[in-house]
Amino acid sequence: MKQPIGVFDSGYGGLTVLKELVRQLPQYDYLYMGDNARAPYGPRSFETVYHYTLQCVQWFFSQGCELVILACNTASAKALRTIQQNDLPGIAPEKRVLGVIRPSTEIIGHYTKTGEIGILGTTGTVSSQSYPIEIARFFPGLKVYQEACPMWVPLVENNEYNKPGADYFIQQHLNALQAQSPGIDTILLACTHYPLLLHKIRAYVGEHTTILSQGEIVARSLIQYLQNHPNMEQRISRGGGRQFCTTDSVADFDNHASIFFGEPVSSSHIDLS
Numbered sequence: 001m002k003q004p005i006g007v008f009d010s011g012y013g014g015l016t017v018l019k020e021l022v023r024q025l026p027q028y029d030y031l032y033m034g035d036n037a038r039a040p041y042g043p044r045s046f047e048t049v050y051h052y053t054l055q056c057v058q059w060f061f062s063q064g065c066e067l068v069i070l071a072c073n074t075a076s077a078k079a080l081r082t083i084q085q086n087d088l089p090g091i092a093p094e095k096r097v098l099g100v101i102r103p104s105t106e107i108i109g110h111y112t113k114t115g116e117i118g119i120l121g122t123t124g125t126v127s128s129q130s131y132p133i134e135i136a137r138f139f140p141g142l143k144v145y146q147e148a149c150p151m152w153v154p155l156v157e158n159n160e161y162n163k164p165g166a167d168y169f170i171q172q173h174l175n176a177l178q179a180q181s182p183g184i185d186t187i188l189l190a191c192t193h194y195p196l197l198l199h200k201i202r203a204y205v206g207e208h209t210t211i212l213s214q215g216e217i218v219a220r221s222l223i224q225y226l227q228n229h230p231n232m233e234q235r236i237s238r239g240g241g242r243q244f245c246t247t248d249s250v251a252d253f254d255n256h257a258s259i260f261f262g263e264p265v266s267s268s269h270i271d272l273s
Contacts, residue, residue, distance in 0.1 A: 014071030
């Protein structure tokens with residue numbers, strides 16, 4: 001039985017993480033699932049996001065996944081710790097669930113010279129305070145400024161991100177972030193949709209500002225994790241396979257997913273009920 005690495009997101013954004021995982025770790029099998037029928041997760045309560053995420057994690061386990069990556073900032077912020085601490089010991093103590101927040105916060109302090117960083121994310125991620133809390137554990141001296149960008153995900157998912165209308169919303173939120181402090185020299189894109197806006201974001205920040213996307217960070221972190229946990233690494237199947245699943249329309253998923261993954265995608269429908 002195949003034991004792929006599971007990659008989960010509420011929708012499409014996690015495909016930017018999967019794209020980088022495949023680029024840096026092409027030898028493994030991957031199973032991606034987007035819970036598009038219940039997306040977006042961002043505005044939902046902690047309890048609802050936890051319930052949905054746990055249900056999806058259990059589905060991955062039923063498909064043979066030993067390791068699941070929550071390639072979704074909202075799920076990582078609102079559900080990961082509870083699943084790791086409360087659920088895994090009882091339902092699957094030998095399996096592991098990882099997120100995107102810790103890999104980002106572990107390294108972000110190495111990029112700033114001023115000690116001031118900006119976080120761009122969804123309303124749910126920003127309101128959870130997950131990034132300031134986690135960053136303080138690794139780099140207690142850093143000053144962290146956050147800006148919620150609720151229009152950015154719809155711009156990307158409706159294929160408006162390359163059009164002139166997107167510039168207004170991008171500039172608006174970047175100006176708001178930079179107005180919090182002129183010393184911000186490092187910005188983390190704390191949403192997996194935002195890499196598609198990278199070229200426009202760069203146009204509105206100074207050339208000396210470092211912009212970090214999570215795909216590369218998570219891929220590097222996974223390489224290190226598997227080196228440190230050889231027993232887990234040996235349990236993952238190696239066939240270079242890519243499988244995509246969605247809880248909603250296959251046609252819609254395939255159409256949008258190719259934008260994020262960078263190549264054509266063919267998915268299957270699953271029903272979690």
